[in-house]
Amino acid sequence: MADTAELKEREQKLQGMGASLLRKEDARFIRGQGTYIDDLTLPGMLFGAIVRSPFAHARITSIDKQKALACPGVVAVLTADDLKPVNLHWMPTAGGDVQAVLADKKVCFQYQEVAMVLATDRYAAYDGAALVEVGYEELPAITDPKQALAAGAPVIREDIADKKDVGHGPRTHPNHIFTWESGNKAAADAAFKSAAITVREEILNPRVHPCPLETCGCVASFNKATGYLTVYVTSQIPHLFRTVLAMLSGLAESKIRVVGGDIGGGFGNKVPIYPGYVVATVASIVTGVPIKWIESRIDNISTTGFARDYHGVGELAADKDGRIKGLRFSALADHGAFNSHVSASKLPAGLFSICTGSYAIPNAYCRVDAVYTNKAPGGVAYRCSLRVTEAVYLIERMMDVLAQKIGVDKAEIRRRNFVKAEQFPYTTSLGWTLDSGAYHAALDKVLTAVDYEGLRREQAAKRADPKCPTLMGIGISTFTEIVGAGPTKVCDILGIGLFDSCDIRVHPTGAVIARLGTMSQGQGHATTYSQIIATELGLPASDIVIEEGDTDKAPYGAGTWGSRSTPVAGAAAATAARKIKDKARKIAAHLLEVGEGDLEWEIDRFKVRGNPSQAKTMKEICLVSHTGNLPPGMEQGLNAVAYYDPPNLTFPFGAYLCVVDIDKFTGETKVRRFYALDDCGTRINPMVIEGQIHGGLTEAFAVALGQQLPFDESGNHLGNSLMDYFLPTAMETPHWETDHTVTPSPHHPIGAKGVAESPHVGGIPCFSNAVIDAFAHLGVTHMDMPHSSYRVWRKCQELGVNKRPGDA
Amino acid sequence: MAKLHKVSFKLNGKTVDVEVEPRELLISTLRERLAHTGAHIGCETSHCGACTVDCNGVSVKSCTVLTVQCGGAEVLTVEGLERGGALHALQQAFHEEHGLQCGYCTPGMLMRAYRLLQENPNPSEQEIRSGLAGNLCRCTGYQNIVKAVQSAARKLTAKPAAA
Numbered sequence: 001m002a003d004t005a006e007l008k009e010r011e012q013k014l015q016g017m018g019a020s021l022l023r024k025e026d027a028r029f030i031r032g033q034g035t036y037i038d039d040l041t042l043p044g045m046l047f048g049a050i051v052r053s054p055f056a057h058a059r060i061t062s063i064d065k066q067k068a069l070a071c072p073g074v075v076a077v078l079t080a081d082d083l084k085p086v087n088l089h090w091m092p093t094a095g096g097d098v099q100a101v102l103a104d105k106k107v108c109f110q111y112q113e114v115a116m117v118l119a120t121d122r123y124a125a126y127d128g129a130a131l132v133e134v135g136y137e138e139l140p141a142i143t144d145p146k147q148a149l150a151a152g153a154p155v156i157r158e159d160i161a162d163k164k165d166v167g168h169g170p171r172t173h174p175n176h177i178f179t180w181e182s183g184n185k186a187a188a189d190a191a192f193k194s195a196a197i198t199v200r201e202e203i204l205n206p207r208v209h210p211c212p213l214e215t216c217g218c219v220a221s222f223n224k225a226t227g228y229l230t231v232y233v234t235s236q237i238p239h240l241f242r243t244v245l246a247m248l249s250g251l252a253e254s255k256i257r258v259v260g261g262d263i264g265g266g267f268g269n270k271v272p273i274y275p276g277y278v279v280a281t282v283a284s285i286v287t288g289v290p291i292k293w294i295e296s297r298i299d300n301i302s303t304t305g306f307a308r309d310y311h312g313v314g315e316l317a318a319d320k321d322g323r324i325k326g327l328r329f330s331a332l333a334d335h336g337a338f339n340s341h342v343s344a345s346k347l348p349a350g351l352f353s354i355c356t357g358s359y360a361i362p363n364a365y366c367r368v369d370a371v372y373t374n375k376a377p378g379g380v381a382y383r384c385s386l387r388v389t390e391a392v393y394l395i396e397r398m399m400d401v402l403a404q405k406i407g408v409d410k411a412e413i414r415r416r417n418f419v420k421a422e423q424f425p426y427t428t429s430l431g432w433t434l435d436s437g438a439y440h441a442a443l444d445k446v447l448t449a450v451d452y453e454g455l456r457r458e459q460a461a462k463r464a465d466p467k468c469p470t471l472m473g474i475g476i477s478t479f480t481e482i483v484g485a486g487p488t489k490v491c492d493i494l495g496i497g498l499f500d501s502c503d504i505r506v507h508p509t510g511a512v513i514a515r516l517g518t519m520s521q522g523q524g525h526a527t528t529y530s531q532i533i534a535t536e537l538g539l540p541a542s543d544i545v546i547e548e549g550d551t552d553k554a555p556y557g558a559g560t561w562g563s564r565s566t567p568v569a570g571a572a573a574a575t576a577a578r579k580i581k582d583k584a585r586k587i588a589a590h591l592l593e594v595g596e597g598d599l600e601w602e603i604d605r606f607k608v609r610g611n612p613s614q615a616k617t618m619k620e621i622c623l624v625s626h627t628g629n630l631p632p633g634m635e636q637g638l639n640a641v642a643y644y645d646p647p648n649l650t651f652p653f654g655a656y657l658c659v660v661d662i663d664k665f666t667g668e669t670k671v672r673r674f675y676a677l678d679d680c681g682t683r684i685n686p687m688v689i690e691g692q693i694h695g696g697l698t699e700a701f702a703v704a705l706g707q708q709l710p711f712d713e714s715g716n717h718l719g720n721s722l723m724d725y726f727l728p729t730a731m732e733t734p735h736w737e738t739d740h741t742v743t744p745s746p747h748h749p750i751g752a753k754g755v756a757e758s759p760h761v762g763g764i765p766c767f768s769n770a771v772i773d774a775f776a777h778l779g780v781t782h783m784d785m786p787h788s789s790y791r792v793w794r795k796c797q798e799l800g801v802n803k804r805p806g807d808a
Numbered sequence: 809m810a811k812l813h814k815v816s817f818k819l820n821g822k823t824v825d826v827e828v829e830p831r832e833l834l835i836s837t838l839r840e841r842l843a844h845t846g847a848h849i850g851c852e853t854s855h856c857g858a859c860t861v862d863c864n865g866v867s868v869k870s871c872t873v874l875t876v877q878c879g880g881a882e883v884l885t886v887e888g889l890e891r892g893g894a895l896h897a898l899q900q901a902f903h904e905e906h907g908l909q910c911g912y913c914t915p916g917m918l919m920r921a922y923r924l925l926q927e928n929p930n931p932s933e934q935e936i937r938s939g940l941a942g943n944l945c946r947c948t949g950y951q952n953i954v955k956a957v958q959s960a961a962r963k964l965t966a967k968p969a970a971a
Binding site: 025026027030031032034036038041121123211212213214215262264265267294297298521522524688690695696698699721722723733735 | 829836839840844845846847849850851852853855856858885886887889890902903904906908909910911912913914915936938941942945946947948949950951952953954
């Protein structure tokens with residue numbers, strides 16, 4: 001009988017589930033040996049630089065390529081006219097719309113793509129781009145979405161002016177995209193009519209940008225001899241990219257290979273298919289040489305998938321004790337000039353209807369009206385899991401608003417409304433079935449850890465002291481996330497279901513290679529997936545190689561975004577591994593000459609029940625599976641592939657608390673403490689999870705305290721470089737304290753949920769709530785983000801809190 | 809095309825000779841002529857620090873250095889940190905403390921941290937955060953990077969000969 005020490009040793013050898021295994025990816029990155037897209041050079045490769053519109057809304061009257069073509073090193077200049085013969089000057093988007101690849105006749109947002117210059121090197125390409133002469137006739141621009149649907153508003157999308165529907169229902173105005181609603185409006189209205197308390201706030205979720213450190217780019221390489229297209233690209237969705245390329249190019253999908261290599265951060269910014277990729281691909285098909293296109297940082301911020309721009313109204317109806325009876329949330333969504341972002345065809349506003357949050361709200365209704373403006377296209381991005389940042393921001397802000405209205409503590413109001421642990425699985429009034437949760441326990445753990453009562457006493461004392469130079473705020477966020485898109489009956493992109501896959505091959509000597517349909521951009525999949533398989537198969541994670549991103553090799557999947565990798569592909573990995581284990585069990589039974597039912601699994605081997613010295617390790621079985629010594633009729637090998645269609649999404653949750661001290665005289669917010677408790681169910685690698693939490697919270701900090709993409713009335717971008725766009729440095733980034741509870745998902749093979757987006761989704765309202773709480777005693781119920789020092793200072797000025805005794 | 813200039817400098821201890829236009833940036837020369845793609849490009853306004861290398865004993869952002877400025881210089885990049893198959897203490901520490909995720913900022917962070925520790929072998933947490941303020945990271949939130957630098961500092965000061 002194996003003793004505990006031996007069992008522990010065998011378990012540790014696996015470095016499977018639960019181990020803080022150091023990452024396999026690190027070896028190349030710490031040596032500067034990563035292969036990011038701009039590291040790639042192919043023979044004969046040309047460099048493409050895009051010519052962009054300086055105007056937000058204008059007709060193109062002429063394009064003169066002559067000077068550019070005469071520039072040394074320039075080989076060609078492509079415009080929409082060059083794409084028309086292959087009908088690629090427009091392309092379909094994942095949102096059911098069409099988007100200009102190169103502008104034809106007009107431009108609809110500043111920096112929109114107008115031409116691509118191909119040259120022998122990067123410097124010559126940019127020289128050439130500066131010499132392309134484009135004639136424009138400026139048109140009035142719409143930058144305020146509230147003006148988009150005005151009578152007589154300039155029509156932005158003349159190309160679809162006669163289209164009554166762009167994929168999501170009837171359009172009421174040329175600048176209207178869709179109206180989507182969920183829930184029971186009549187029931188919600190009735191609840192509001194009869195409620196003792198109602199609160200209403202207009203809440204902006206400003207336009208921001210994920211800004212991964214690496215910009216987007218590709219190397220497209222068409223081989224004229226073989227008719228085979230290879231596109232190396234910064235894409236979070238390699239297989240979907242390939243399918244769309246097949247649809248666009250007319251090439252057989254089996255003759256297209258998309259390769260995602262190392263990607264320097266995605267955060268949703270690298271999901272859309274950008275015009276630059278398409279033009280580079282066409283250019284390669286036309287010239288027969290590889291074409292590299294790498295965008296600049298200004299291009300990236302100005303034109304690629306932005307996030308949010310939701311102009312929301314939140315309303316809650318409650319009884320006098322703050323128990324919510326009704327919810328009505330609406331948002332005016334500014335999608336920019338094209339509806340280009342990922343939207344499941346049945347969910348044009350993504351997963352926004354998760355906006356009932358962690359609360360048992362009996363009557364709810366939500367509605368999103370989407371419009372075009374003369375800004376860059378997008379909306380769903382930035383660690384948001386399809387509009388969940390927007391939904392959770394609204395509900396968590398409104399909980400504080402409600403608490404303030406009735407004078408109940410902000411933690412207590414949440415406790416009174418939480419879905420109770422015994423109510424799970426819980427179906428919300430907007431139709432989502434929350435798989436598991438333990439909200440009260442999570443919040444209580446946090447409040448105890450930070451001495452919440454003590455903090456509130458301190459805050460009261462500071463408020464009572466006129467000499468106190470700071471305003472102290474406490475922010476709480478008790479969020480429920482929805483990740484792991486998703487069940488194919490609900491979730492698709494351009495009709496393709498959002499299942500995922502894992503293909504496992506076990507070698508005779510016990511080493512394993514597994515390929516999956518997801519695409520890491522830093523999440524550590526090479527490490528974490530190997531841990532799942534290590535535990536399932538009883539083989540050491542160090543011998544399990546994980547591959548993603550090459551569509552020639554990896555099984556079909558929907559990529560990595562919306563924290564879906566663990567929920568979907570992780571489930572596929574466990575499922576495929578279990579198919580292998582089932583086969584291995586049969587082989588073990590055959591070798592040990594017992595029935596399958598007589599065997600029990602112990603870490604890395606099958607043992608005969610009651611006769612433990614009779615055992616076969618998985619390692620031994622790996623070798624035997626490649627011999628003839630198998631049960632009759634059994635094929636050789638230990639291989640399996642699983643395609644996993646999840647029965648539901650997963651619902652990680654958390655309780656965050658933030659303490660801020662705001663300088664009354666400068667408006668500067670110092671984050672004194674941030675305590676983040678996350679529950680993502682089964683935890684595969686605690687070290688990796690903690691790293692994700694740190695990163696997501698830092699991005700949340702950036703959004704809440706400083707990020708925005710402002711425009712002037714002409715549609716000029718006012719903050720599209722790192723001179724203005726706030727990316728926190730090590731100096732201002734707060735210290736993060738992390739904690740956890742574990743409430744497994746009952747429907748997931750290993751009980752795991754996604755986690756990496758939780759800190760962003762839950763962090764943003766936590767920071768915002770903290771800043772606003774600092775002003776709550778002065779009657780402030782809401783302040784829009786970003787809470788930059790200047791904006792907060794203005795609030796201090798407005799309220800007169802920064803008057804010193806003796807001031808005029 | 810502008811006149812080409814011959815520039816000779818030491819890259820990780822080995823002499824290299826290139827011929828460049830005056831406007832060519834050091835980052836371009838390193839990545840495209842000398843196949844040292846460790847240093848990365850993350851912006852064009854010299855904010856992000858992904859291009860940080862060590863030049864004549866100081867941290868520089870190679871996107872803001874002209875190659876023609878580097879005649880006779882000693883340039884050290886991430887590729888030169890590992891010596892004789894042994895990782896530098898910083899590289900080992902970044903790995904052990906999970907100080908990287910996507911890896912894109914890592915070469916710049918390592919080279920900046922290298923110079924920081926040369927100048928200040930026992931930095932406080934504040935000094936580390938201030939010292940790395942020119943290097944942006946979107947993935948890690950910096951906390952583990954700080955731990956990594958502290959860990960490396962402890963190892964390096966324990967064995968001064970191995971710096």
